[in-house]
Amino acid sequence: MIAKRIIPCLDVRDGRVVKGRKFKDILDVEDPAVLAKRYALEGADELVFYDITASSERRAISLSFVEEVARELDIPFSVGGGVRSVEDFRTILRKGADKVSVNSAAVHDPELIREASRRFGNQCVVLSIDAKKENGGYVVYTEGGRNATALDAVEWAKEGVRLGAGEIVINSIDADGMKEGYDIDLLRRLKKAVNVPIIASGGAGAIEHFVEAAKVADADGMLAASVFHFGEIPIEALKKVLSENDIPIRLKVK
Amino acid sequence: MIVILDYDVGNLASVLQSFKKAGMDAVVSKDPGTIQAADALILPGVGAFAPAMDALRASGLIPYLKEHVDKKKPLLGICLGMQLLFESSDEHGLHEGLGLLPGKITHFDISLNIPHMGWNGLKFDNESHPLLKYIEEGDYVYFVHSYYAVEADDTLVASAEYEVNVPAIVAKNNVYGMQFHPEKSGPVGSRILKAFKELIP
Numbered sequence: 119m120i121a122k123r124i125i126p127c128l129d130v131r132d133g134r135v136v137k138g139r140k141f142k143d144i145l146d147v148e149d150p151a152v153l154a155k156r157y158a159l160e161g162a163d164e165l166v167f168y169d170i171t172a173s174s175e176r177r178a179i180s181l182s183f184v185e186e187v188a189r190e191l192d193i194p195f196s197v198g199g200g201v202r203s204v205e206d207f208r209t210i211l212r213k214g215a216d217k218v219s220v221n222s223a224a225v226h227d228p229e230l231i232r233e234a235s236r237r238f239g240n241q242c243v244v245l246s247i248d249a250k251k252e253n254g255g256y257v258v259y260t261e262g263g264r265n266a267t268a269l270d271a272v273e274w275a276k277e278g279v280r281l282g283a284g285e286i287v288i289n290s291i292d293a294d295g296m297k298e299g300y301d302i303d304l305l306r307r308l309k310k311a312v313n314v315p316i317i318a319s320g321g322a323g324a325i326e327h328f329v330e331a332a333k334v335a336d337a338d339g340m341l342a343a344s345v346f347h348f349g350e351i352p353i354e355a356l357k358k359v360l361s362e363n364d365i366p367i368r369l370k371v372k
Numbered sequence: 373m374i375v376i377l378d379y380d381v382g383n384l385a386s387v388l389q390s391f392k393k394a395g396m397d398a399v400v401s402k403d404p405g406t407i408q409a410a411d412a413l414i415l416p417g418v419g420a421f422a423p424a425m426d427a428l429r430a431s432g433l434i435p436y437l438k439e440h441v442d443k444k445k446p447l448l449g450i451c452l453g454m455q456l457l458f459e460s461s462d463e464h465g466l467h468e469g470l471g472l473l474p475g476k477i478t479h480f481d482i483s484l485n486i487p488h489m490g491w492n493g494l495k496f497d498n499e500s501h502p503l504l505k506y507i508e509e510g511d512y513v514y515f516v517h518s519y520y521a522v523e524a525d526d527t528l529v530a531s532a533e534y535e536v537n538v539p540a541i542v543a544k545n546n547v548y549g550m551q552f553h554p555e556k557s558g559p560v561g562s563r564i565l566k567a568f569k570e571l572i573p
Contacts, residue, residue: 119533121491121512158558163491189385192393194514194556214383216516216556239419241487241516284487313485338490368491368512372559 121368122332122360123163123339124353125317126346128153130169130199133180150183151190157346158193161353161371165191166219166287166341169199181213188214196244207234211242219244219287222260225267225274228281235282240314245283247271249304250291256304263291271304272311279312286312287341290320297323297345305335317341325351325359332365374398374572375410379431381424387416387450390555394565407436412445412572417452421461421477421519424452425469434470441472446546446571454542454549455519463519472547475524475539482535487518492552494540497528502571503541503548504530506563513540513552513560520551 129136134148154165167187171180177200184197197210198219207218224231224245235243248263249256249271256271275286288308290301300318308316315338318331322342331337345351360367374396376387384400391398391414398414401407415437417424428434441447449457458469461477469477480486491512496504515532521539529541532552541564542549548568554561 119493120488121493123490185385188383189389191386192390192555192558192561194516194553212383214385239487241489241518284489315485315489366493368558370508370511370560 119366121366125164125341126157126162127166127343133183151186154187154191165195167197184213204233217242217244219246221246225260231281240282240284244285245278246287248289272307285315287317293321299327300331302335329363374412376400376414378402379427386555413447415449415453421463422467444546449549475521477519484535488534489516492532494530501529503567505567511560513557515552
């Protein structure tokens with residue numbers, strides 16, 4: 119049986135990890151490859167890097183971290199942030215990333231999903247969706263949660279999968295940063311609607327939140343940033359609890 | 373020296389690094405002389421069967437690969453590289469493979485998600501096989517594929533359960549295949565490569 123995945127997410131700006139305050143004993147704490155290896159040793163099953171470099175010129179330089187991570191890391195990883203074209207997919211995959219995630223650009227141009235999956239395979243096309251609860255449903259937001267769209271999140275996920283997305287990362291805008299748990303209702307709706315892996319994002323604050331997402335909502339992976347960055351939840355302890363709850367999990371990580 | 377065959381199939385940095393980490397002297401090369409001198413050959417691969425097979429043919433390296441196998445030196449195919457070792461594949465039409473292993477490649481006809489993607493546990497079919505020396509049954513390795521080998525029972529070393537039995541490690545004499553990505557499978561992947569290293573004379 120496929121194991122549920124624990125996925126730390128790292129923000130990268132100008133080629134350096136931001137918010138990476140946890141590993142004080144490492145001199146160069148902001149090196150993406152160093153942090154990535156550390157997370158792999160702790161038991162991460164996969165890593166996600168979001169490049170938040172503002173300008174596209176600087177992003178091109180910033181992305182050189184991808185090659186170093188590909189060389190050093192022995193688990194899969196995806197790269198997102200500012201992906202706008204098939205050429206962006208090509209660049210990132212050539213540098214050695216396993217998957218590329220796309221968010222706002224796919225809303226503005228859904229054909230991007232079709233084109234990228236046709237060229238590179240749907241296994242490397244991740245559709246990331248920012249969703250906010252409104253009137254009993256979920257509305258898709260773009261540009262980091264700034265702009266509301268007319269799209270329903272579940273319908274957009276279905277359309278994304280139809281176009282070729284091989285995985286959905288669903289970020290709950292309401293739950294994000296609250297540390298009160300993933301949006302289980304949203305996850306369940308998505309699990310019912312599509313047959314690709316659903317990765318929960320936004321809201322993790324305690325170990326039981328991961329158990330809930332995996333067990334109650336049957337999420338295929340759980341993504342989190344701050345609880346891992348600041349050492350609030352050690353991955354090893356988290357995976358032990360998940361396993362004790364009969365959730366298939368990869369325990370042997372050393 | 374281990375030679376990873378370079379026939380223009382994408383980024384081989386992590387594959388190269390994984391063999392180095394497992395203690396092997398490895399290079400990525402398409403040079404016939406380097407390939408002829410290899411102690412072991414690695415056939416990587418991602419993407420679809422036919423374009424990869426075409427790229428391999430176009431590289432002109434197939435005769436060297438076969439010569440290598442005839443000399444009883446180890447050849448290891450990884451992911452799509454393993455699939456190319458079989459007789460044929462029905463991915464987008466019927467295509468001939470290298471025919472170094474008996475069996476064929478076919479699409480998953482299952483109710484679970486396709487591709488079979490993620491960490492899945494290994495079930496041992498041939499427990500005493502030296503490639504399994506440093507790992508245990510149930511250890512997880514990383515898979516990404518939509519097609520899998522069938523009629524390969526005679527060469528099964530280990531499999532994964534995904535509604536159907538998915539051949540994960542196959543071996544026939546000096547020809548080996550791994551459907552998963554050992555270079556993306558953490559320390560378990562590294563241990564499998566360490567066991568592979570010990571099969572090299």
